[in-house]
Amino acid sequence: MTKLNQLFGDITDLRIKSFELGGHKFKVRIPLTKEMEDMAKRIDDVPEEEIEQRFQKMTTGFRESDKIEGIEFTDNDVVVSGRSTREIAKQAIQVEKRVVEYFKLLIPADGDINDLTYQDIDEAFPFSVQLELISAISEVIQPGYKEQRKNS
Secondary structure, three states: OOHHHHHHOOOHHHHEEEEEEOOEEEEEEOOOHHHHHHHHHHHHOOOHHHHHHHHHHHHHHHHHOOOOOOEEEOOOOEEEOOEEHHHHHHHHHHHHHHHHHHHOOEOOOOOOOOOOOHHHHHHHOOHHHHHHHHHHHHHHHOOOHHHHHHHO
8 A cells, every 4th residue: 555545545546537439438547657667668578589470471472572673682681662671570569569558558347458469459449440549548648748749
C-alpha cells in the first residue's frame, strides 16, 4: 500500500479513464511512469531470431527472382529503394508489440487480458482500427502529447 493510499484510501480508480470509439466505451488503466518505461523496453527489445524469421518471410519473393530493378542484395539484407528490409522487419515487429502493450492497458469487461497476442488482435480488428485504438489509448494515457510533438 502506498503512502497516498494510506492517507486517502483506495485511489486506484483515479488511474482509470475511458474513451469511446465506434459507439463502444473502452476503459483504460493509466500506467505509472515505471510501467511505461518497462513497456518501452519490451517494445524496443526484438530478438534477432524474430527479426530473421520476419526478414526471411518478407524477402522470399525477392530471392526467388533473378534481378529486380531497385532491389540490392547484400550479405545479410535486401535493400529496396534504399531501405533495409531487415530494419523494416524489426519495425513491423515493434509496431505489433506496441499494439499488444497498449491493448493490455484496456480493462476487459470479463476475463484476463495478460495472455493477449498480436494474432488475437489482428483477427478481431483490421490494422486501421488497431491504429485508431492505439491513438485513442495514447491520448487517454498521455493527454496533449500528440499536440506537443507537432509543435516541437
